[in-house]
Amino acid sequence: xxxxxxxxxxxxxxxxxxxxxxxxxxxxxxxxxxxxxxxxxxxxxxxxxxxxxxxxxxxxxxxxxxxxxxxxxxxxxxxxxxxxxxxxxxxxxxxxxxxxxxxxxxxxxxxxxxxxxxxxxxxxxxxxxxxxxxxxxxxxxxxxxxxxxxxxxxxxxxxxxxxxxxxxxxxxxxxxxxxxxxxxxxxxxxxxxxxxxxxxxxxxxxxxxxxxxxxxxxxxxxxxxxxxxxxxxxxxxxxxxxxxxxxxxxxxxxxxxxxxxxxxxxxxxxxxxxxxxxxxxxxxxxxxxxxxxxxxxxxxxxxxxxxxxxxxxxxxxxxxxxxxxxxxxxxxxxxxxxxxxxxxxxxxxxxxxxxxxxxxxxxxxxxxxxxxxxxxxxxxxxxxxxxxxxxxxxxxxxxxxxxxxxxxxxxxxxxxxxxxxxxxxxxxxxxxxxxxxxxxxxx
Ligand code: GAL
Numbered sequence: 447x448x449x450x451x452x453x454x455x456x457x458x459x460x461x462x463x464x465x466x467x468x469x470x471x472x473x474x475x476x477x478x479x480x481x482x483x484x485x486x487x488x489x490x491x492x493x494x495x496x497x498x499x500x501x502x503x504x505x506x507x508x509x510x511x512x513x514x515x516x517x518x519x520x521x522x523x524x525x526x527x528x529x530x531x532x533x534x535x536x537x538x539x540x541x542x543x544x545x546x547x548x549x550x551x552x553x554x555x556x557x558x559x560x561x562x563x564x565x566x567x568x569x570x571x572x573x574x575x576x577x578x579x580x581x582x583x584x585x586x587x588x589x590x591x592x593x594x595x596x597x598x599x600x601x602x603x604x605x606x607x608x609x610x611x612x613x614x615x616x617x618x619x620x621x622x623x624x625x626x627x628x629x630x631x632x633x634x635x636x637x638x639x640x641x642x643x644x645x646x647x648x649x650x651x652x653x654x655x656x657x658x659x660x661x662x663x664x665x666x667x668x669x670x671x672x673x674x675x676x677x678x679x680x681x682x683x684x685x686x687x688x689x690x691x692x693x694x695x696x697x698x699x700x701x702x703x704x705x706x707x708x709x710x711x712x713x714x715x716x717x718x719x720x721x722x723x724x725x726x727x728x729x730x731x732x733x734x735x736x737x738x739x740x741x742x743x744x745x746x747x748x749x750x751x752x753x754x755x756x757x758x759x760x761x762x763x764x765x766x767x768x769x770x771x772x773x774x775x776x777x778x779x780x781x782x783x784x785x786x787x788x789x790x791x792x793x794x795x796x797x798x799x800x801x802x803x804x805x806x807x808x809x810x811x812x813x814x815x816x817x818x819x820x821x822x823x824x825x826x827x828x829x830x831x832x833x834x835x836x837x838x839x840x841x842x843x844x845x846x847x848x849x850x851x852x853x854x855x856x857x858x859x860x861x862x863x864x865x866x867x868x869x870x871x872x873x874x875x876x877x878x879x880x881x882x883x884x885x886x887x888x889x
Contacts, residue, residue, distance in 0.1 A: 489522045490785035492774075493551035495534035497527035499715055500743025504806030508603070511798045516788035524548050529713040530657035530841065535848065542567050547777035549786040555591040555602055555771040557850070557884055558843025562775065563594050569776040570597040574787055580794045583812045587836070591844065592773055600773035601794040604808035607827060608738045608839040609665045609768040613756040614722050617733045621645035628758035632669040632697045635734075635761040639704040642733045652735035653705035654717035659858040660841040660851075662736050663698050669762025670694035673835045680838060680845045682882050686875045695867045702865065706732070710862055715744055723754055736760055738770070738842070742823040743807035752822065759830075767834035770842035771811055850881035 490512075496505040502525070509521045526534040531552070538551055547567070553559045562568045575581055575598045581589065584602055592600045615625035621641040629635040642650040653659065668676045671690055678684030685691070706721060714737050719725070721732030723745065735741070745755060759766070774793045776786050792798040799810035804820055809828050817825040838845035840854060857873035 487782060488518070488520045488785070490516070490519045490550070490782055490789050491522040491524045491548040491780075492789060493524040493526070493534070493538060493548040495526055495528055495531040495552065497525040500740055500745070500747040500805065500807060503743060503747050504802045504808075507801035507805050508792060508798055511795070511801050512789060512792045515792055515795075515797075516785065519782070519785040519788060521789075522549075529654070529715065532656050542777065545779060547780040549777075549780050549782045550774045550789050551777060552772055553600060553775055554843025555588060555600065555773045556838060556844035557840075557846040558848050559592060559600055559773065559775070560594065560884065561847050561849070562777075563599050567778055568599050569778055569783075570599060571601070571776050571787075571790065572596075572598045574790065575601065575794075578791055578794055583794065583814065585811075585813055588771060588811060591771065600775045601790045602771045602773040602811035603793050603799065604772050604803050604806060605767075605811050605831060606738050606740065606770050606772070606808040606842070607759075607767055607830070608661055608770055608842060609668060609760040609763045609766065609837075610737065610739050610741070611758055611760050612718075612722060612735045612737060612741050613758070614730050614733060614754075615756055616727060617647055617730050618642070620647055625756045626758075628764065629761045630764075631762045632666055632694075632701075636697065636700050636704075639701070639733070643704060647731065647733055649706045649721045649732040650704040650734065651701060651706075652717050652721040652732035653702065653709040654712050654714045655710045656855055656859070657841045658714050658717075658737065659702070659709070659862060660855055661738070661839070662701060663695075663854075663858065664768070664839060664841060665736055665760035665763060666698040666701060667691070667694045668766060668768060668837055669760055670697060673763075673766045673837050676837055679878070680840070680882065686878045687871065691874075692867065692871060695871055699861075699865050699867055702862070710859060718744065719748075723748075723750060727754065739807045739823065739827060741807060742821065743805055746805065746807075746821065757823070763837075765834055766837050767831055768837045768839050769831075770839045770844045772808075846881055847884045850877055850884070853877035853880070 494505060496502050512521050526537055528534055541547065553562055580601065588602055592598055592602065613625045618625040623638055623641060629638050639650040653662065671694060675684045679686060718735055722730065722735045724730055774790055776783060776790060780786060796812060796814065799812050799815060803810045803824065807823065809824050809831055817828050840846050840851050854874065854877055857870055861870045
């Protein structure tokens with residue numbers, strides 16, 4: 447285990463531990479504690495950050511199939527609210543360290559999962575994976591992201607896309623911009639943001655805290671550098687201190703200057719409802735929001751019509767799918783491993799993936815899925831997935847370990863408070879130097 451990963455697992459605070467028990471029991475749908483009495487053997491405690499809106503709708507879809515296929519068990523919803531898992535991941539690390547593992551927890555395929563593997567916190571599930579035919583059900587590149595030393599450690603539920611922009615057509619018309627037409631480059635987008643501002647639009651770019659700022663940064667890097675150089679940032683072949691990165695960071699600074707100044711006070715869904723797509727459409731003051739494709743699920747859960755918004759890949763990133771995959775694990779020492787295995791079977795099944803992804807905004811990870819029965823967004827996304835080049839996301843764990851992501855998010859909030867490009871670049875370089883060899887530290 448690397449020293450870096452050990453450090454991530456340490457740092458328990460009593461307050462955080464109390465917080466996780468409070469949140470877990472308050473969101474438990476069965477109302478029972480997973481660790482007491484006769485119910486303990488039946489309860490399957492599933493830990494995620496899908497506590498509300500479209501995210502919860504996805505989890506509910508999986509739960510429905512679980513109730514049918516695993517009727518001998520109780521589903522216990524241990525979700526901890528907070529977009530991108532900002533609170534959930536810290537609390538989970540604390541719980542795992544304290545020996546309080548749930549039955550199964552959500553982890554992103556790739557770097558994020560590698561943390562749990564390196565820390566010895568998740569079981570090898572290779573035999574169950576193969577017995578269910580999952581070794582051939584998923585794309586081989588995805589199976590690689592959940593495998594270490596020939597052993598498989600999680601079951602992917604979906605593929606999400608990070609590099610997407612959601613657009614309010616009514617707001618864009620104020621500057622005579624065509625909402626269906628994506629600006630070709632980051633610079634073109636900046637020009638359109640300036641037009642919106644000149645037309646009196648108060649929040650041309652809707653932004654929220656933490657991971658959303660990091661996503662905007664990653665999309666700007668991807669748009670400005672192109673997919674090959676962008677991927678090189680995470681495999682060590684592109685230098686974080688290069689002049690091309692400096693230029694992209696300057697673009698990022700300009701983009702952020704068009705965003706709401708209360709960005710650090712709210713999560714992505716609150717910012718969406720406040721600025722981009724409020725309940726009263728006439729009160730919208732936001733033009734664009736860069737966010738992953740859990741957005742259409744959120745809009746669906748709010749019963750808004752699909753005509754209320756448009757979408758396109760972030761400027762400069764057309765033809766690239768910046769992917770991330772939610773997967774589920776079998777924690778070491780978790781409650782009810784047999785029940786958890788039933789849960790994992792549901793997660794990997796064609797029926798489970800359909801019940802989940804139709805309402806989650808993502809596309810099924812299984813290669814045998816067909817577009818029939820999915821909303822228009824996912825049908826489009828499935829076609830895009832097949833035709834696009836791939837790039838990973840650090841904000842959502844596919845590009846690197848959690849500790850790298852944490853350092854970048856710290857740099858992002860410092861930048862939001864004091865937008866100095868040189869300082870940001872220095873922090874990004876330092877983070878990459880610390881963590882970019884993460885793959886080589888795995889067995
Ligand atoms: C991601 C996760 C998505 C969605 C999003 C916003 O990390 O993979 O499924 O939940 O956070 O919370």
